[in-house]
Amino acid sequence: MDFDDEHDEGYAKRRKAIILGSATASIGAEHYSKMFLAKEPYCRDSLRGMKETESIISVYFNLVLGAILQLYPVSLKPPSTTMHQRIAGNRRSFYPYFRDCIGAVNSSHIHAWVPVNEHKRFRDRKGIISQNILTACDFDSKFTYILADWEGSASDSRILDDAIHRQGAGKIVVPPGKYYLVDAGFANQRGFLRPYQNVRYHLKEWENNNQAPADKNELFNLRHSKLRNVIEHALSLLKSTWKIMKSQSEYPYKTQTRIVQACVLLHNHILNRNTIEEEEFLDQENAGAAMLGQQIGIQTNDEDAGDDSDKEGNDIAEDWEQFQDDIADKMWADYIGGGVDEDDYDDEDSSDEDYDF
Known part of the structure; x- marks a missing residue:
């Protein structure tokens, strides 16, 4: 399966799940309005009518939930x-x-x-x-x-x-x-x-x-x-x-x-x-980042760059306390050599922004 086929299949699965969820929600709302909001006496006063309404709502709620969970393999990726x-x-x-x-x-x-x-x-x-x-x-x-x-x-x-x-x-x-x-x-x-x-x-x-x-x-x-x-x-x-x-x-x-x-x-x-469309754009961006990384010596994939002096990130030691110390030592040495890094005090992710619809 090539790249386009994978994305077409993922898009089709997401579309199918959303359509199924929307359809079941619409059907559930229709039943709710007919049985609970209608002016029929048994719907307004009868406990039996109320229980039937609750049962129908529960059925369609779980149908919607099941439809959304079909997104699992395409939306929750490694x-x-x-x-x-x-x-x-x-x-x-x-x-x-x-x-x-x-x-x-x-x-x-x-x-x-x-x-x-x-x-x-x-x-x-x-x-x-x-x-x-x-x-x-x-x-x-x-x-x-x-x-x-x-x-x-x-x-x-x-x-x-x-x-x-x-x-x-x-x-x-x-x-x-x-x-x-x-x-x-x-x-x-x-x-x-x-x-x-x-x-x-x-x-x-x-x-x-x-x-x-x-x-x-x-x-x-x-x-x-x-x-x-x-x-x-x-x-x-x-x-x-x-x-x-x-x-x-x-x-x-x-x-x-x-x-x-x-x-x-x-x-x-x-x-x-x-x-x-977004992933096509991101592919172009990542390709540009990879090219830039090659130019400045940044490794952006799993292949070894061949630099034994900088391999602590790839060949992770069994002793993670030592691995942590190695990172901290290099970080501190660079920090002292370069002075105070103002970027350390700037947190771009601290805001609680909403989805951009």
Whole structure:
């Protein structure tokens, strides 16, 4: 299958799923208006009529949900192994230090509705009944992974460990030699790089503060936080757009997890609209970036550039603490040699912008 065939097939699948979802929603609305809003006595006063209405709404709601989940194989794609322009284009803060980073991973708590006898398992550290979802996204704020079936009391590291060791489609896959950025709630391990612990990290801690990084640990954490902030932005956008994720929907728990998955797929679908034209444009942009990378010695794919002195990003060491120190040492040496980098204090992703319809 060539490039055009792949995109035509993906476009057809997305179009079919959206049409099916729209059709079932229209049919459900029609039944709702006839049975619930009609002036027939049994619809207004009869409990039986109400239950029939609720049953029909439930049927069509789940049909719409199922139609949206058909987008899964075309909207939730693995991350690209090509270096993103956000890293390749920022030679002061991100390149070459994070050149093999493919995105960020984070967990998030979503309100859940479960029976009272399940409250203890689903109560998170803030006392809220929730499910703890694990997500990964690339530097275009598109989700590349979603795991939504853990209770709110589960720790982030436990959920990630489950995602790593799952089999089949539920497994989080990290391409060889690549890694995701994670926060301090996760462990340093192959494929996942966290910041230094007990060191200033979050961007809010740096706002309105003229104090420059004091050492390599603070500098590493600042740049790590700035790059990892893409997952915070993606999750904030997801929750602010799909209000159902902020309420305790009284559906079976399995349906609640499917709702989260559907919202993630719709998030990606919106960002991927007009995908054929956009991807043709992006292909041209990436080709230009690759050519520029070759000219200035930036490696933008999995092939080894042949520079043994700069291979820590490709041939990742077994000891991830040492790998982290190696990045921080090089980063600090370049920083001291070049003076204060004003770009470190400028966070372009901190705004909570909406989808651009």
